[in-house]
Every structure is written in structure tokens, then in C-alpha cells.
Amino acid sequence: MSIGEGVQARLAYKKYASGAMIENQLANSGTDLGATGGQVLRRTQSTLELKSNQNPSAEVREDQQVVDSRNGPYWVDGSISGEWSPETYADLFEASFRGTWAAAVTGTEADFTSAALDSAGTITFAAGDPVAKGFRVGYPISFTGLATAGNNGVNFVILAFGGSSNRTLTVFPAPITESADTAFTVTQVGKSLILPKRQVDNVNRKFAFEHFHPDLAGGGLYKLFTECRVGGFKLGMPAEGNCTIEHMVRGRFMETGSAGAFFTDPDPETDTGIFNAVNGLLRVHGSAAAVVTGMTLDMDRQLTGTAAAFQKFFPEVHVQKAKVSGTLTLQLTGGTTFDDFKNETEIDFLGQLLTGSSANADSNIILCPRIKFGSAGNPLQGEAAQIVTANFTALRYVGSGAGIPSTTIQICDTTLV
Structure with a gap:
């Protein structure tokens, strides 16, 4: 009996033609999704799994034992993690934003x-x-x-x-x-992406994600996680090391098969470079930041589902409002960060991540035009550089600055055409 190896497993995904969910009916993977097409996705891990709540019997019996237990509705939960590279996660960003990548000007x-x-x-x-x-x-x-x-x-x-x-x-x-x-x-x-300003511009999208293990007997095993929504991401930008990315996912069901992959001919993985925070630019409060030792940036859309009687899946996976927040860690050089925190000063953040040092290296550029610090911690520790940790919340820009988008966050990806 063969044992599946992670290095041989393939993660692939495909977008459904329609992002709608039918409340009392699961999508038909053969017709609503289709086995052709799709995209192999680079990853470090995928924690997607089918879940259910167990409901053991509460009966009190003479034998003083539990003799029955039933599963509640099923749902898919987990995340997809990788090293952040341009183009690779463009579809998942678009789904989290519920916007649409805008064509170049x-x-x-x-x-x-x-x-x-x-x-x-x-x-x-x-x-x-x-x-x-x-x-x-x-x-x-x-x-x-x-x-x-x-x-x-x-x-x-x-x-x-x-x-x-x-x-x-x-x-x-x-x-x-x-x-x-x-x-x-x-x-x-490339193209740009912002959070839509109007309800009519918000777009629901759904995906199927496949874990395929080709090294198992009989042609391999696939697990197809169906009707999944993407509801946010976590970006990690360390001073040293590769930038990381994680997308949160929730779906309705999982299908399995043991005679080959479900997706028969997905496009190969992207071949763009990986970002690190050595090259590029970081501007905070309108000035280049030279002493930042790390940064995280998260969007949380709190994917939820509510059980319905007489069916084994959620009627809908709900996407809630976009909450964008993050953390800056920087070496202590003065009191500006503490003043910004105490005074609730609204500042801006712009970060450019590059895959290399050439003049036209592939990049992603993130703009949060309005952020506020919610803390500024600086415990005394050690003998080397002292570190300030500042948590922030990003807010929609509602000012009138020239060319500043009215959004909480904007991403530009130079590889998209």
C-alpha cells in the first residue's frame, strides 16, 4: 500500500462561472464547474478540510453509555498559504475584495x-x-x-x-x-484593485479547490472542495526572509474520487519570482521608512454559514464587511509613533514589493491611504536596538487628496494584463 507524500500532492483551483449559491441544492461539479481548465496553485500548505459538528445522544439509559451520535451539517474550512508572488494569487485577492481588477490607464x-x-x-x-x-x-x-x-x-x-x-x-x-x-x-x-464603493459593484465569486494525491494506488485520490468563498488574507513582510501570504476559505462540501484527478488539464503554476522586503519601498506618514523590522497586513471578512433544517450543507456562505488591520515593528528612533497613537493621527501607508532589483522588476504595490494606530508598545528588553510594536486599523479614505482612491486598500500587480 502506497502512502501519499506531500511533495507529490497537487493543489489546483477553478472559478465557477456563477458566484451564486442555490440555498437548497449543491452545484453539480460535472456541469456547473467542469473538469477541464483550472489552475495549479503554488503553496506551502493548504489546510482545507470537510468539517461537521458531532451530536452525541443525551439519553440516559440503564447501560449508562452513549449508543448513538449524528453529524450535523457539513462545511469546508481552512486556508491556503504560500510565499507571496505576483500574479499567483490574483484571483483570490479579487474574491476577497469582491471587486474587479481594473484595466491599465x-x-x-x-x-x-x-x-x-x-x-x-x-x-x-x-x-x-x-x-x-x-x-x-x-x-x-x-x-x-x-x-x-x-x-x-x-x-x-x-x-x-x-x-x-x-x-x-x-x-x-x-x-x-x-x-x-x-x-x-x-x-x-499591470492592473489595480480596490474595495468597491457601491453595493452594486460588489461581486460574489466561488471556487473549487482540489487536493490531488497522484502517488496513491488506482490512479490517485482527489478531494474536491466545492463552492468555496475566499474571505480575506494575511500578508507577512519580514525584514529578512520571503514574504508570506495566507487566504481564508470556507465552502459547502467535499467530493472524492480514486481514479485520477478531477481537473484533467489545469494550467501550470505561475513562474513569477517571490517577494522579499529587501527591495522596494515602504512609506509611512509620507516618508520612506528605514527602520521597520517587520510588517503584517490582514483583511478579515469573517466567512460564516448558518445551518438549515433537513439539509446537510449550508444554504449560503456569507462574506461580511472588510476589516483591514496590521502591525508595524520598527526600531526606536523617537516619539513620532507614540504621538500618532496618542493623538489618533491619521496617516498613510504605501509599500512596494519587488521580485528583484531591475528597473522593471515584477511588483505588487499596496496603498492604505488612511490608517490609525491602536497601540504603540515598547518594552525595555535586551541590550541591542529597542523595538516599537504598533498595531493599526485601516479606514476608507474619504478625503479630497488628488489621485488618492476612496478605498481602505488598493493593490496594483504589474504582471496582470
């Missing part, structure tokens, strides 16, 4: 007349309004056609807009100084 000299670049970290257009065109804080942009070759193909992150009609962009990294150029194209790199 593009402009040319026809929109802005000319572009002048300055090594002080600015790009200035001569006409037009880049915010009205659709560019936003946190977007990575790239030029083609500029006379200075070193400014072409660089992913500049927009940090702020200023000047007349928002024509002066503060960007990172700083460009090479170049006088006004009248022949160029500037394009947002």
Missing part, C-alpha cells in the same frame, strides 16, 4: 503635450490632468519613446500629485533629469 503627448523628468523625483506634464485621465497614487507607470533611454521601461511608482491640474507627479525611483519631451507614451503597468 494610458496617456500620450496628445493628452499631456510634454513630459519633463527631474532627478529630484518628479515628472511634470505641460498640459492635461493625469488624475482626470485615471492615474492614481500607488500606480506604477512606465514610459516609452522618451529621448533619454534610461527613463524608458522603468516602473515609476506615483507617490503624490501636485501643481496645476495635478501635472506634477512625485515618483519612486527618481528618474534621470530630462527636459520637456513631446513624443512619448506613459502607461500604468
Whole structure:
């Protein structure tokens, strides 16, 4: 008898054509999902499992023993964890946000007349309004056609807009100084995702996730976790080491088969690089942070289900409001963090994660335009650098800053087309 090995197991998923759940009927995997297509997913682990509450008999009998127990309704629960890489988890991010990845924005000299670049970290257009065109804080942009070759193909992150009609962009990294150029194209790199502002724009999505063990006898065993919703994530960004990601999942049922995989031809795993926090940028309160020793960022949508009589599955898996929070750990350099906590100062956070050090390395950029610290702890310990741990909550931005999206969190992924 063979024993399944984790290194040989495959995790794959596929999105249902419809995100709706029928309250008194499970989806038909053969027709509503289909065995073709799907996507193999990179992972460190998946803890998905089928669960049920046991209900042992409460009868008091002469034999003073329990003689019956029944299972309650079934549900799928767990999470999928991995090392964070661009593109890989785009579908799961989209499901947690209940939004839709927005297509890239593009402009040319026809929109802005000319572009002048300055090594002080600015790009200035001569006409037009880049915010009205659709560019936003946190977007990575790239030029083609500029006379200075070193400014072409660089992913500049927009940090702020200023000047007349928002024509002066503060960007990172700083460009090479170049006088006004009248022949160029500037394009947002990849796509962006925000939490929708209106109920009508929220999209329900559901997935099936498959654990396939090909090394078991008879063609292998699959466990297909059906009608699953994704309800949040946990991001880990250490000062040293790879960034991590975990997505929370809850579904309705699990199917099994022992004559091969359910998904017959899923797309192979993505081949993008893994993020670490060595390259890139972290801005807190509008300034680059050089002493951060770690950060976490979580979205919790509290997936829930309620049992219904006379059926063995939940009528629906409910997704609740998005609660975004996190923790910053940083070396003690002064009292700013304590003051921000005491005064309930609202600040911003922008982080760029890169897969390498090239000018156009794949990246994800996260913007939380409005966060508040809920604590700032600094116990005296050891003899080395003293560490401040500050927990924060992110809030929807409701201000009027130029090009700042009205959302709690925005993610841009440069690999999406």
C-alpha cells in the first residue's frame, strides 16, 4: 500500500462561472464547474478540510453509555498559504475584495503635450490632468519613446500629485533629469484593485479547490472542495526572509474520487519570482521608512454559514464587511509613533514589493491611504536596538487628496494584463 507524500500532492483551483449559491441544492461539479481548465496553485500548505459538528445522544439509559451520535451539517474550512508572488494569487485577492481588477490607464503627448523628468523625483506634464485621465497614487507607470533611454521601461511608482491640474507627479525611483519631451507614451503597468464603493459593484465569486494525491494506488485520490468563498488574507513582510501570504476559505462540501484527478488539464503554476522586503519601498506618514523590522497586513471578512433544517450543507456562505488591520515593528528612533497613537493621527501607508532589483522588476504595490494606530508598545528588553510594536486599523479614505482612491486598500500587480 502506497502512502501519499506531500511533495507529490497537487493543489489546483477553478472559478465557477456563477458566484451564486442555490440555498437548497449543491452545484453539480460535472456541469456547473467542469473538469477541464483550472489552475495549479503554488503553496506551502493548504489546510482545507470537510468539517461537521458531532451530536452525541443525551439519553440516559440503564447501560449508562452513549449508543448513538449524528453529524450535523457539513462545511469546508481552512486556508491556503504560500510565499507571496505576483500574479499567483490574483484571483483570490479579487474574491476577497469582491471587486474587479481594473484595466491599465494610458496617456500620450496628445493628452499631456510634454513630459519633463527631474532627478529630484518628479515628472511634470505641460498640459492635461493625469488624475482626470485615471492615474492614481500607488500606480506604477512606465514610459516609452522618451529621448533619454534610461527613463524608458522603468516602473515609476506615483507617490503624490501636485501643481496645476495635478501635472506634477512625485515618483519612486527618481528618474534621470530630462527636459520637456513631446513624443512619448506613459502607461500604468499591470492592473489595480480596490474595495468597491457601491453595493452594486460588489461581486460574489466561488471556487473549487482540489487536493490531488497522484502517488496513491488506482490512479490517485482527489478531494474536491466545492463552492468555496475566499474571505480575506494575511500578508507577512519580514525584514529578512520571503514574504508570506495566507487566504481564508470556507465552502459547502467535499467530493472524492480514486481514479485520477478531477481537473484533467489545469494550467501550470505561475513562474513569477517571490517577494522579499529587501527591495522596494515602504512609506509611512509620507516618508520612506528605514527602520521597520517587520510588517503584517490582514483583511478579515469573517466567512460564516448558518445551518438549515433537513439539509446537510449550508444554504449560503456569507462574506461580511472588510476589516483591514496590521502591525508595524520598527526600531526606536523617537516619539513620532507614540504621538500618532496618542493623538489618533491619521496617516498613510504605501509599500512596494519587488521580485528583484531591475528597473522593471515584477511588483505588487499596496496603498492604505488612511490608517490609525491602536497601540504603540515598547518594552525595555535586551541590550541591542529597542523595538516599537504598533498595531493599526485601516479606514476608507474619504478625503479630497488628488489621485488618492476612496478605498481602505488598493493593490496594483504589474504582471496582470
